[in-house]
Amino acid sequence: MYKAQVNGTHSFDIERDEKQVNAQGVHFDCELLPDGTYHVLLNNKSMVAEVVAVDRNAKQVVLRIDGKRYEVTLEDEFDQLLAKMGMDKSAAQKVSEVKSPMPGLVLEVKVSVGDEVKEGDALMVLEAMKMENVIAAPCDAIIAGIEVSDQDKVEKNQLLVRFEA
Numbered sequence: 001m002y003k004a005q006v007n008g009t010h011s012f013d014i015e016r017d018e019k020q021v022n023a024q025g026v027h028f029d030c031e032l033l034p035d036g037t038y039h040v041l042l043n044n045k046s047m048v049a050e051v052v053a054v055d056r057n058a059k060q061v062v063l064r065i066d067g068k069r070y071e072v073t074l075e076d077e078f079d080q081l082l083a084k085m086g087m088d089k090s091a092a093q094k095v096s097e098v099k100s101p102m103p104g105l106v107l108e109v110k111v112s113v114g115d116e117v118k119e120g121d122a123l124m125v126l127e128a129m130k131m132e133n134v135i136a137a138p139c140d141a142i143i144a145g146i147e148v149s150d151q152d153k154v155e156k157n158q159l160l161v162r163f164e165a
Contacts, residue, residue: 001014001015002014002074003074003075003080004073004075006072007070028041030049033048050065051063058073059073095163096162098160098161100156101135102129102133103153105151105154106150106151107126107151110122111123111143113143114142114143117142118140120136121136122134123135123161144163
């Protein structure tokens with residue numbers, strides 16, 4: 001089962017194999033048109049849909065259907081299971097610090113206290129076993145403290161960066 005949330009307010013449970021939405025049967029057909037839009041038939045209602053943007057990592061799609069914009073977030077069974085276990089993205093966003101994944105040498109600290117970073121931004125470069133490893137931000141955050149400097153030797157699990165709560 002998939003779950004879809006549209007515009008952050010409307011939720012739908014989708015059973016793809018059984019062709020059901022919110023436990024009700026649906027008739028659905030979709031054809032790609034030469035101009036890149038889609039002709040959609042949903043319960044015998046015709047509409048034109050365009051994919052405006054896709055963020056595969058966030059599992060989000062922005063659609064324009066008959067001129068109206070819709071932001072859709074999808075969850076599959078694995079996303080739902082992780083959420084049930086408390087291991088979903090909302091839990092991941094509660095990271096308050098970054099520790100060294102291995103012993104090594106800090107080659108370059110790329111951020112300063114007070115900097116606003118986005119998930120995936122480089123925080124620092126750590127040399128370990130003659131390889132340079134970029135330590136990236138695990139989430140969007142503001143830097144509260146930097147516990148190391150350039151050329152510091154660090155041990156595995158040593159605190160490197162703290163984020164504001």
